[in-house]
Amino acid sequence: MLPRSGDVLHVTRAASVQFLRPIMFRVIRVLDRPTYDGWLWLDGYELNAAGDAVNRRSIFVQQDGLLRQQAGPVPRQHTVRTSRRPVVRTPVHVG
Numbered sequence: 248m249l250p251r252s253g254d255v256l257h258v259t260r261a262a263s264v265q266f267l268r269p270i271m272f273r274v275i276r277v278l279d280r281p282t283y284d285g286w287l288w289l290d291g292y293e294l295n296a297a298g299d300a301v302n303r304r305s306i307f308v309q310q311d312g313l314l315r316q317q318a319g320p321v322p323r324q325h326t327v328r329t330s331r332r333p334v335v336r337t338p339v340h341v342g
Contacts, residue, residue, distance in 0.1 A: 249310065250274045250289060253319020255298075262312030271316065273300065285310055 250256060252274055259269040271294040278288035287310050292300035 248313065248315060250277060250287070250313065250315070251319050252276055254315055255294065255317040255319075256289075257314040257316050258306065258308060259312065259314070262308040263306070265306075266308075270294075271298070272304070272306065274319070278305065282307070 254274045256272045256274065257269060258266050258272050260266050272289070272291050273294055274289055274291045276290050278290050280288045282288060286307060288305060288307055290305045291303070293302040293304055295301045
């Protein structure tokens with residue numbers, strides 16, 4: 248499971264030894280940094296018990312150790328117009 252923007256993750260020691268005390272984390276984005284296979288850099292917010300963002304962080308974690316608690320919003324579909332209205336151009340009097 249590759250995290251998406253808006254996902255709320257439960258990050259435990261299974262994701263990285265630095266998380267002896269588990270945290271809840273809302274993902275902003277997956278950073279495009281070189282890593283070891285199966286590891287990710289995530290940018291986001293640490294959440295308190297009420298679900299409020301208390302600290303912005305970038306964390307280095309194993310993808311397999313992440314537990315998704317809440318999925319982020321579904322991205323909107325891009326709408327493409329199949330036909331365009333012609334542009335009406337008229338002369339403009341200057342002077």
